[in-house]
Amino acid sequence: MTRWGMAIDLDRCTGCEACVVACAAENNIQTVGEEQAREGRAMHWLRIERYYEGEFPDVRTRFMPVLCQQCGAAPCEPVCPVYATYHNPEGLNAMVYGRCIGTRFCANNCPYTVRVFNWFDAEFPAPLDSQLNPDVSVRPGGVMEKCTFCVQRIQAGKDEAAQEDREVADGDVKTACQQSCPTKAIAFGDLDDPDSEVSRWAESPRAFSLLGDLDTRPGVVYLSGTEWREPAE
Amino acid sequence: MTDRPQASARALDGELLGRLDRRRPGLLVGSLASGVLVLVFFYCWGYQIANGIGVTGINRPVFWGFYIINFVFWIGISHAGTLISAILRVTKAEWRRPVTRSAEAITLFALAIGGLFPLIHLGRVAIFYYMIPYPNSRMLWPNFRSPLVWDIAAITTYIIGSALYLFLPLIPDAAVMRDRAAAGLKKRFYAVLALGWRGTAQQWHSLEWGIRILAVAIIPVAVSVHTIVSWDFAMTQTPGWKSTIFGPYFVVGAIFSGIAVLMIAMALLRRGLALERFLTDRVFNNLGLLFVTMSLVWGYFTFAEHLTVWYSGDLFEKLVHHVLLHGDFAVPFWTMVVVNLVIPVAVLSFPRGRRPLPTALVGCGVLVGMWLERFLIVVPALSTPRLAYSIGDYMPSWVELGIMIGAVGVFACLYFTFTQLLPIVSVWEMREGWRHAVSGGESGQPSEAAPTSAAASPAAGGGAA
Numbered sequence: 001m002t003r004w005g006m007a008i009d010l011d012r013c014t015g016c017e018a019c020v021v022a023c024a025a026e027n028n029i030q031t032v033g034e035e036q037a038r039e040g041r042a043m044h045w046l047r048i049e050r051y052y053e054g055e056f057p058d059v060r061t062r063f064m065p066v067l068c069q070q071c072g073a074a075p076c077e078p079v080c081p082v083y084a085t086y087h088n089p090e091g092l093n094a095m096v097y098g099r100c101i102g103t104r105f106c107a108n109n110c111p112y113t114v115r116v117f118n119w120f121d122a123e124f125p126a127p128l129d130s131q132l133n134p135d136v137s138v139r140p141g142g143v144m145e146k147c148t149f150c151v152q153r154i155q156a157g158k159d160e161a162a163q164e165d166r167e168v169a170d171g172d173v174k175t176a177c178q179q180s181c182p183t184k185a186i187a188f189g190d191l192d193d194p195d196s197e198v199s200r201w202a203e204s205p206r207a208f209s210l211l212g213d214l215d216t217r218p219g220v221v222y223l224s225g226t227e228w229r230e231p232a233e
Numbered sequence: 234m235t236d237r238p239q240a241s242a243r244a245l246d247g248e249l250l251g252r253l254d255r256r257r258p259g260l261l262v263g264s265l266a267s268g269v270l271v272l273v274f275f276y277c278w279g280y281q282i283a284n285g286i287g288v289t290g291i292n293r294p295v296f297w298g299f300y301i302i303n304f305v306f307w308i309g310i311s312h313a314g315t316l317i318s319a320i321l322r323v324t325k326a327e328w329r330r331p332v333t334r335s336a337e338a339i340t341l342f343a344l345a346i347g348g349l350f351p352l353i354h355l356g357r358v359a360i361f362y363y364m365i366p367y368p369n370s371r372m373l374w375p376n377f378r379s380p381l382v383w384d385i386a387a388i389t390t391y392i393i394g395s396a397l398y399l400f401l402p403l404i405p406d407a408a409v410m411r412d413r414a415a416a417g418l419k420k421r422f423y424a425v426l427a428l429g430w431r432g433t434a435q436q437w438h439s440l441e442w443g444i445r446i447l448a449v450a451i452i453p454v455a456v457s458v459h460t461i462v463s464w465d466f467a468m469t470q471t472p473g474w475k476s477t478i479f480g481p482y483f484v485v486g487a488i489f490s491g492i493a494v495l496m497i498a499m500a501l502l503r504r505g506l507a508l509e510r511f512l513t514d515r516v517f518n519n520l521g522l523l524f525v526t527m528s529l530v531w532g533y534f535t536f537a538e539h540l541t542v543w544y545s546g547d548l549f550e551k552l553v554h555h556v557l558l559h560g561d562f563a564v565p566f567w568t569m570v571v572v573n574l575v576i577p578v579a580v581l582s583f584p585r586g587r588r589p590l591p592t593a594l595v596g597c598g599v600l601v602g603m604w605l606e607r608f609l610i611v612v613p614a615l616s617t618p619r620l621a622y623s624i625g626d627y628m629p630s631w632v633e634l635g636i637m638i639g640a641v642g643v644f645a646c647l648y649f650t651f652t653q654l655l656p657i658v659s660v661w662e663m664r665e666g667w668r669h670a671v672s673g674g675e676s677g678q679p680s681e682a683a684p685t686s687a688a689a690s691p692a693a694g695g696g697a698a
Contacts, residue, residue, distance in 0.1 A: 049620065099363065102356015108615060211620075
């Protein structure tokens with residue numbers, strides 16, 4: 001069985017945010033505008049967290065791309081009253097937009113604060129509507145959403161493999177963020193396949209899980225060669 | 234009412250019911266004011282439905298705001314009635330008699346409003362029924378692991394139980410109203426409520442057993458409701474929420490705020506309907522003692538909660554703790570401690586403080602304090618997430634404020650209407666208590682419940698028990 005996972009090499013990340021842009025374009029993410037963003041309503045499924053170390057002028061910035069960790073024991077799932085978020089057999093925390101009634105309980109129970117909410121109906125005024133991705137639904141207002149690991153690309157990869165009568169090979173599916181990363185800091189694939197790139201990265205001595213002591217068993221592994229300070233400091 | 238022919242009993246009935254017939258300008262003004270607030274409530278809710286939940290001030294990471302605070306607050310207030318009245322009935326406290334009806338009415342109306350807030354809070358209220366287990370062609374069920382689904386089960390049970398518990402003791406009084414009303418719409422209204430009550434021994438027997446069973450059964454329901462409300466928070470792993478003490482802490486807080494609103498309502502009723510003879514100083518003294526006890530228990534729970542968090546040294550828990558006690562939320566936190574603990578203990582420890590006006594004023598303070606408590610549970614924990622990058626802020630919008638104030642109006646409107654239509658003091662229970670007192674059935678009961686009018690004869694007794 002496939003277990004989709006991602007590995008992010010923080011030592012390669014330059015914080016350029018190309019992944020953020022690619023994610024928004026791929027997944028029809030609503031742009032909310034300056035005013036709403038200031039109120040804490042920006043909708044990015046993937047954000048680059050910046051943490052500063054040292055005193056000016058000897059400041060060093062560390063970048064941390066944070067997206068849905070696709071937890072194996074996800075705190076968001078049991079609290080949803082309507083099964084709008086559930087665990088699929090391939091290890092994804094799937095969202096059923098049509099089922100979501102907007103209690104926002106899942107977002108409260110996410111230790112990574114990666115879930116975003118459609119506070120208003122999405123607007124894509126012309127000509128923006130002609131660049132919408134036809135493989136991804138546009139979510140209505142009042143609905144929760146988050147990173148899906150580009151589930152539409154996973155589906156396309158599986159369809160293509162099925163047509164060619166073969167198994168999905170490592171590298172067949174590339175997420176939008178992975179594809180757009182200029183330093184190739186992101187690996188994506190099957191964590192249950194020991195030979196896949198993501199599995200090899202996850203075996204690295206530099207690998208760690210974000211907030212690992214919560215035991216949410218994330219599907220995202222981070223790699224860093226240097227000690228991280230406590231994130232809350 | 235064939236078996237209660239005594240003139241004195243009639244005099245008591247007349248005295249209580251006569252208050253209902255009189256129009257009071259204060260009540261009229263109150264009804265109009267609450268009517269305006271009802272309009273505000275529905276305008277704001279309609280505006281929010283039309284424009285989207287984004288018209289509120291909630292954001293990421295503070296996904297829950299005023300609506301959830303008010304939900305917990307109103308469910309807490311609902312514990313004024315059914316729970317307190319059930320405990321008093323089960324323990325056969327004689328001074329319960331003038332209190333129970335008004336308390337039970339508060340419960341029902343506060344629950345109705347409290348139950349609305351989670352719906353107002355929803356992003357897509359039109360499909361709220363996805364949370365309800367109902368048979369459907371796609372065999373889709375709600376997620377029974379979610380505390381929100383437990384909430385629905387608990388609150389629905391509580392509303393039905395409270396409605397029954399309000400209604401049962403109302404039947405004999407509705408029959409009296411029916412018998413007094415002139416033929417017409419009014420008479421038919423009371424006739425429907427009276428369910429064909431004739432006051433036979435069999436009917437009295439069934440009624441008393443019904444009340445007895447409900448009074449015992451409703452206590453665990455009331456406790457479970459606020460426990461489950463607390464689990465909306467305590468079942469998560471959000472720092473500041475995951476706490477094993479939350480269940481009993483919420484129940485105590487609910488009873489505390491319930492007594493507060495009961496004290497205010499009783500002081501108002503006593504003045505507004507001139508019920509000094511029935512809602513006596515002694516009732517206020519007794520409730521005041523219960524009130525200060527709950528204040529101390531609440532203070533104990535608050536102390537235990539914060540001490541364990543502080544002692545644990547858990548990084549994320551300590552952050553939430555810090556903003557509460559010393560940081561952005563220090564002013565509301567210490568205000569809460571003053572109005573919930575310092576003032577009630579300072580005032581209610583003395584007999585002079587347990588009179589209607591001071592208890593009602595302390596009650597107002599406790600309502601503010603208990604609202605602040607819910608605010609301090611919801612907002613600081615959410616605005617201080619684990620990943621410091623997402624630390625946020627929350628300011629309610631006018632829509633949230635409008636709905637919050639409007640809800641008070643909806644409650645007042647329901648309560649005024651109820652008071653106008655039905656006896657807010659249980660007439661037959663008063664009569665029964667007075668009979669106990671004059672026949673010496675309850676030793677040590679002063680005759681305060683008995684009317685002192687000339688028509689009241691000490692020999693009067695009888696009636697079905």
